Amino acid sequence: MQNYKMLNRKLKKYSPVFLGPMLIAFTTVFIVPFIMGVYLSFCKFTTVDNAVFNGFENFINALSDTNFLNALWFTVKFTAVSVITVNVIAFFLALLLTRKMRGSNLFRTIFFMPNLIGGIVLGYIWNLIINGVLGLMGVDITYSATYGFWGLVILMNWQMIGYMMVIYIAGIQSIPGSLIEASHIDGASAFQTLKSIIIPMIMPSVTICTFLTLSNSFKLFDQNLALTNGAPNRETAMMALDIYNTFYGSIGQQGVGQAKAVIFAIIVALIAWIQLRITRAREEQL
Amino acid sequence: MNKQKTVLQAIFYIILTALAIVFIAPIIIVAFNSFKNKLYIMSSPFELPNSNTFEGSNYLRGIVSSGFFGKDITSMLTGFSDAWENSVNALSPIGAFGRSLFITVFSVLLILLCASMCAWYINRSDSKFCRLFYNILVFSMVVPFQMVMYTMTSTVTNLSLNNPVGIIFVYLGFGAGLSVFMYSGFIKSVPFEIEEAAMIDGCNPIQTFFKIVFPILKPITVTVAILETMWIWNDYLLPYLVLGSRFKTIPVAVQLTMQGAYGSVDWGAFMAMLVLAIIPIIIFYLFGQKYIIDGVIAGAVKG
Structure with a gap:
């Protein structure tokens, strides 16, 4: 000492x-x-030097801006769908790839690869594919917000499934083999083993993956910009893109943009705080 | 029983193979479209190039229009002469590829050096200031970029850091949260006694850090290096706001090609650019696959 x-x-x-x-x-x-x-965020300004205090006006403007509320709702819908699809598919792929079959490493390599490609490039790759498919019907992705929504969901799945899959694989592989063996000896069916042993044992991985997809989907920007850029008529702009548009796409709205950014940051911080609470609660149980 | 198992196994292989094809197909489709004439890309993206639709010059046009490589390499590859130098698209000595590489490599090296030193100091010191600094660093990981993008851009511009060297300093600040957090988690498990012995034997803290501590940190250094490399190489908004169109990195070059085109996109050149943007990532992945996947898992679990 x-x-x-x-x-x-x-x-x-x-x-x-x-x-x-x-x-x-x-x-x-x-x-x-x-x-x-x-x-x-409490000022009216066009550059950092000419700020004039104006109280909560920016926040009132932000929360009464239909573009912003629409972006919030679109983001929530997109996040909910993505979190579920990404995690369900990633988990089942992880189950398949931990079955000691030949070639599982090759599959893992392929499924993980899209995660390394940056959002802008990913967005334009899928722009080509989705517009190619929709082109057969004579429309493109800017035709309706529904196309943009599902386009973004597909893109998000393509990018995140491999990432979540490797986390689930690591989780499943850390379950002691003796535990699964014992359940086989006791005559448990594959489904019972899954339900009573594998799923409870990988709950920490489930928490990690859920919150990773949650915050990544919520904060999505590059992919949104490259795939739809909000089209049609800003209907597919998510929160990050809406904030960006308020700052750089309209005149004299910087204060409102900053207020939107503060609201956005509070929501993201809230999500992170909930995750922390859940993780802590689990650690205390053990 | 055994036969049932074989059938099941076969079904699994079919599912996995089908999914693997779905995962690779988009990249393959972009790749073969990059060899088609620009008129046939958006109209029939799923057709392979044939003798009618083949076009070999997409890559040359893509490299020139995006400034993917610098002046020397571009004129070597394309044969474009001095006439280019006076045009609007005059190329700088360093292209988007070289610039991305420069920014990524030096930012990551600086982050590794400063974050490891900072994390070690924070963990070995008992001052309240260090605790506070650490807590703010962890907090910064939660804050979305949009919160600071406007004020950060104006601060950085005022300080004349809006160039490819200055942005390295910007990345040091934005990379601080994750890297110090990851290093700290690792340093907590490193016993203090070895360092203590070194210091009693007359090493000063700097010698102790570089001779004793830094080598022990190697596994976590690899992880941090991979996470930061993937982030900085693919980052779009930060370099776009800080450097603008004067100093394009690869993602910025791709986005600006599209943004500035207003409907008259040269799809052939654009497909070639996408392929050129993907190739370095695939090479990086093939060489460091095991480290990358392990690093990403470690980052997710600790982050």
């Missing part, structure tokens, strides 16, 4: 070297802009 204190003092002299670069960079690009952002 004596040593520890002495070394701590020795360490302190070096704090500029160890902490300095990170502290400066993080303060410059995150802490300062964050505080400015919170303040500016």
Whole structure:
């Protein structure tokens, strides 16, 4: 303990070297802009220098903007559908690929690959495919918001299934083999083993995957921009894109954009907080 | 019983193979469309190129119009001469590919160095300030980019960091949360005694860190490197806002080609660009597949 204190003092002299670069960079690009952002959400401004305080007006404008409310609803719908489809498909693929069959590594490699491609490129790849299919009916993805919605869901599935699958595979592989063996000896059917052993044992993975897809779907931007860019008529713009459009696509609305961003950040933080609570509660149970 | 099992196995293989085809097909379709004449891409995207529709010059046009490579490589590949230098599309010495590579490599190296040092210091120090700093770093991981994008862009522009070197500093700040968090999780399990012995033997903290600690951190360094590389290489909005169209990275070049086209898109050149954007990722994946998948799992579980 004596040593520890002495070394701590020795360490302190070096704090500029160890902490300095990170502290400066993080303060410059995150802490300062964050505080400015919170303040500016209560101001009318067109550049950071001409801000005039105007109370809650931006928030009132934001919450009465039909584009924003529409984007919020669209995002919620999209997130709900994506979370379910991605996780169900990923989980079943993980079950199949942990059955000790030949070639499962090759399948894993293929399913995971789309996750590495960036959102913009992904969006344009699917733009070609979806417009190709819809072209057979003489329309394209900008024809109706329904097409845009399902286009985004398909894209999200294509990108996220492999990612969630590898997490589920890791979860399933960490179940002790003896447990599954014992259930076989006791005469449990494959379905009973799944229901009573595998699913309860991988609940931590389920939490992780649910919240990863949840926050990734909720914050989706690049794919949205590249696939539909909100068309038709901003109906398929999700929250991140709507905020972007408010900042850069309209005149004098920066304050409203910043207020929308604050609302968006609060919702995202709330989701993260719920996840933390659930994870903590589970850890306490164990 | 055994026969039933074989049948079941066969059904599983059929399902998996069908899905694997669905997963690869979009990339394959883009790839063969990149060899078709631009008139035949949107009208019949699912037809293979034939002698009527084949077009070999898509890649040359894609490379030139997007500025994918710099001036020298482009003129070497295409034979375009000096006439280009005075045109609107005059190419800079470094293309989008080189710029993406430069920004990604140096940002990741800087993040690894600063984050590991920072995380070690935070964990070995007992000051309240370090705790607070760590908590704010973790908090920053939750905050969506839209919250700070406008104010960050103006701050960075005011500080003249809106160039390919300055953006490395911006990435250091935005990469701080995840990287310090991941390193901290790992450092908690590293015993203090080895460092203590080194320091008592006369090593100063810097020597101790680089000779003793940093080598121990290797597994987590690989994980952090992969996560940050995937993020920075594919990032669109941050480089677009900070660097704009003057210094295009690959995702920005792809997006701006489409955004600036207003309906008159050269689909042939565009398909070629998509393929060029995907190839580096596939090469990266083939070489580091095991590390990438393991790293992504570790990142998800800890994040």
